[in-house]
Structure formats: C-alpha cells, structure tokens
Amino acid sequence: MFRSTRLSLTRQIISQYRIPHYIGREIMTLAAAGQFCSTGSMAENLASVKSLIQQSVEAGAKVLFLPEASDYIARSPAETVALARPIEQSEFVIGIQEELRNLETSLEVSVGIHESVENEDRCKNVLLWINSRGEITQRYQKLHLFDVNLKNGPLLMESRSVQPGQDVLPPFDSPLGKIGYAICYDIRFPEHALRLRTLGADIITYPSAFTVRTGQAHWELLGRARAVDTQTYVIMAAQVGAHDREGMRRSWGHAMIIDPWGTILAQCPDTDSLPRICVADIDLEVVEKVRADMPLWQQRRGVDVYGYNV
Numbered sequence: 001m002f003r004s005t006r007l008s009l010t011r012q013i014i015s016q017y018r019i020p021h022y023i024g025r026e027i028m029t030l031a032a033a034g035q036f037c038s039t040g041s042m043a044e045n046l047a048s049v050k051s052l053i054q055q056s057v058e059a060g061a062k063v064l065f066l067p068e069a070s071d072y073i074a075r076s077p078a079e080t081v082a083l084a085r086p087i088e089q090s091e092f093v094i095g096i097q098e099e100l101r102n103l104e105t106s107l108e109v110s111v112g113i114h115e116s117v118e119n120e121d122r123c124k125n126v127l128l129w130i131n132s133r134g135e136i137t138q139r140y141q142k143l144h145l146f147d148v149n150l151k152n153g154p155l156l157m158e159s160r161s162v163q164p165g166q167d168v169l170p171p172f173d174s175p176l177g178k179i180g181y182a183i184c185y186d187i188r189f190p191e192h193a194l195r196l197r198t199l200g201a202d203i204i205t206y207p208s209a210f211t212v213r214t215g216q217a218h219w220e221l222l223g224r225a226r227a228v229d230t231q232t233y234v235i236m237a238a239q240v241g242a243h244d245r246e247g248m249r250r251s252w253g254h255a256m257i258i259d260p261w262g263t264i265l266a267q268c269p270d271t272d273s274l275p276r277i278c279v280a281d282i283d284l285e286v287v288e289k290v291r292a293d294m295p296l297w298q299q300r301r302g303v304d305v306y307g308y309n310v
C-alpha cells in the first residue's frame, strides 16, 4: 500500500518536471485533493477521511482538501436536515480534529460539512479549515445553491434543505499560500472567483459533489476556466460514485488540481469509489509569473463599463 502510493506520487512529480517552470525547484509544497464516496453514515465517512489523512501524511502533503458534504450525503432534503448538527457537536468534525492532533507531522484540513441552525428548518452547507492543532480557524457558507431541474435528470433542490450564505470569505493564509473558499455550484459563478482573486487568493478551492451528468459536460471545463480567469491554482476535491445502495444519487469524481495556466497537474481516476488523493506542488512563483506575463488585473474594466468592480 505504502509502496504503491509512493510510486504513483513519484510518477506525478516526474510528469510535473516536464513543465518548464518546475525545473530546478527542489523544495516542494504539496497539496492533496481527496476523493471518496460519502454515505448516510457519519462513522463510515469518518473512516474514509482517516484513510485520506493517512495517505496525505505518507505523500508528504501539507494540506488535505476534502469534498463538499464529507460528513454525509442523505437521500432526501428532510434527511439532510435531520442529520445536521451544530459544528461543535459533530462527531465527524471532532473525529478529524482528534486525528490531526495525534499526527506526528503537521497536516491541515479543509472539509465540507452540514451545520444545523437552532429553531430553523434548513441547515447550512459550510466549508471549514482545521489547523494541525485541530482548531477550526475559518468557516465559509455556500453562497449559490444548486436548484436545478434538467430534463432526464438530475432534479435537485438544495434550497429546500439549505440556507444560502451572504458573504464572501476573505482569502486567508495557509502553508500553501492565500486560500479562497467556494463550494461546488459556486464554481459556475465566475464573479465569485474574480472577487476572491481581487481579495488576494493564490489558490481557490471548490470541494464538490458534482452530478455525473453535469460533471461529464462541465467539471474540467469549469475548473480550468476559473484557474485561467483568476490565474490561481484551483483545487477540486470530489465526491465519487453511488451514495446509496439503489444508486439514486451518483457523483462524478475526477478530483483534480489545476495550475494558474490551466494545466491539470493531478487527477483521481473514477474507476472505483475508494478513498484516494491526488497531489501536486503549489509553487507561488508560478502564480507570480503567470500574472506578470499577462497582467489581467491591471487591464480589467470595471465600474466604468459594467457598473461594478470585481
């Protein structure tokens, strides 16, 4: 197990070295994007996440990015709300916090979960940052909700179980660089990504549970487009496979890490639903170089043309 993780990591690193700007870089700062299949059981999902934490430590990653709704994926809006807990009482979150505290090396985790609200009939879809001491230091609430009804499916009405957020979370420091937070369907709203870049993001992350139908058509396209629009790294952790025994709900997978030029640096296969990571080096000199060569933020038009600045 350990050996094969190492081998595939070596292969990924070699393929990065074919890209000219990586040549000569010796100290790497690895990010891991996680992929697994959440079920309705928080205990099961915590076990999957512990495996991803272990894999990230073995790979030497500084940060592990986990998907949207890592705590559970339920079968109905009612069940989604019923399973939600206040963050401090979530066994799932507490389990991750304990795991990080007990590691010998330092790993930080970004994780998407549900959060209940007292006396409300809808929960929140949130993304947490948990540092290596197990402390929650950042929290973002999903702004755009997936209310979509496509002919031939899927039909999902996220706003039946979830309240939308109202604010952009300003990008924050991490061992990889400044991180901008967004969740899944937010990826379809480029103004959010542009705003995160204006506020200083080097990296934007989109933890997701993309549907198979829309993922096939748009997942890679949207990720690469946001990376190219914003000249940031884009890290997309992903749910994969069938979330219930009947296969009523399936996710697209293809967790990936994209560089600021739009190149896919690493990607998980969708051949099974096993907990997996893919890793890539986050090099802030690449961010600087791509922006210096093509200074989009000095060339942007704003309030004069569009009525607002991003």
Ligand SMILES: O=C(O)CNC(=O)[C@H](CS)NC(=O)CCC(=O)C(=O)O
Residues within 6 Å of the ligand: 068, 069, 072, 073, 074, 080, 125, 145, 146, 156, 157, 158, 184, 185, 188, 209, 210, 211, 214, 215
């Ligand atoms: O339901 C939960 O518990 C977790 N949340 C999700 O899975 C959300 C809302 S249903 N999924 C998406 O946003 C998919 C977006 C997508 O597939 C697209 O933009 O094409």
